Amino acid sequence: MRAVLDNRCLNTYIPIVARPLHVELKQNRPFDLLEEETHLSIARTAALLEHAMVQVLKPYGLTPTQYNVLRILRGAGDGGLCRNEIGARLLRPVPDVTRLLDRMTDQKLIGRAREDSDRRLVRTHITPKGLDLLARLDSPVRAFHKERLRGIGQQKLRQLTDTLAELRDTGE
Numbered sequence: 001m002r003a004v005l006d007n008r009c010l011n012t013y014i015p016i017v018a019r020p021l022h023v024e025l026k027q028n029r030p031f032d033l034l035e036e037e038t039h040l041s042i043a044r045t046a047a048l049l050e051h052a053m054v055q056v057l058k059p060y061g062l063t064p065t066q067y068n069v070l071r072i073l074r075g076a077g078d079g080g081l082c083r084n085e086i087g088a089r090l091l092r093p094v095p096d097v098t099r100l101l102d103r104m105t106d107q108k109l110i111g112r113a114r115e116d117s118d119r120r121l122v123r124t125h126i127t128p129k130g131l132d133l134l135a136r137l138d139s140p141v142r143a144f145h146k147e148r149l150r151g152i153g154q155q156k157l158r159q160l161t162d163t164l165a166e167l168r169d170t171g172e
Contacts, residue, residue: 042164049148056144060137065094066104067141070134073110073126080113080125109133 021041022030031037053064062070072089073080081089087097094100101124104110109130115121126134149157 042167052148053144056140057137060133061107062133062137065090065092065100066109067137068092069100069104070109070126070130073124074131074134076125078125080123082121082123086124104130 020030021037021044024044031040050064057064057067068091069086072086076085083097083101086101087093090097101110101112105112107129108127110124111127112122112124115123152160
């Protein structure tokens with residue numbers, strides 16, 4: 001008797017259906033209002049993504065807000081920015097930008113200098129140490145973003161990004 005190789009391909013795709021938020025939160029019944037579920041779903045997703053980002057940054061001794069400041073200052077270039085400009089660009093507003101910048105100055109990640117033309121204006125810039133740290137983080141952070149969003153196609157990501165932008169515009 002001769003053995004027969006069965007090389008049929010059984011490609012049975014089972015669509016992955018995400019759990020509704022009320023199930024994830026172990027609630028007994030669905031939300032009454034779609035808008036409430038949407039709002040809470042955005043908040044829950046943001047919290048989970050931020051928690052995961054904290055884990056990526058922890059070995060480097062940075063918080064997500066400090067990382068955000070470094071990115072803002074790298075993007076600002078040699079001219080740097082004043083405290084209020086940094087505060088306005090933060091992803092998550094903080095109550096005391098000055099204290100945040102003080103801690104980062106102590107770590108030598110940023111530097112501050114008064115303007116010669118207007119002594120009231122203090123410019124903040126990223127230091128070589130801050131630039132080096134960001135350069136070391138670029139690859140792990142990109143990998144984190146790609147990994148966390150790998151199951152969502154480019155078209156859906158673009159649609160989600162556009163929808164969230166629209167939501168932010170209506171909330172201002």
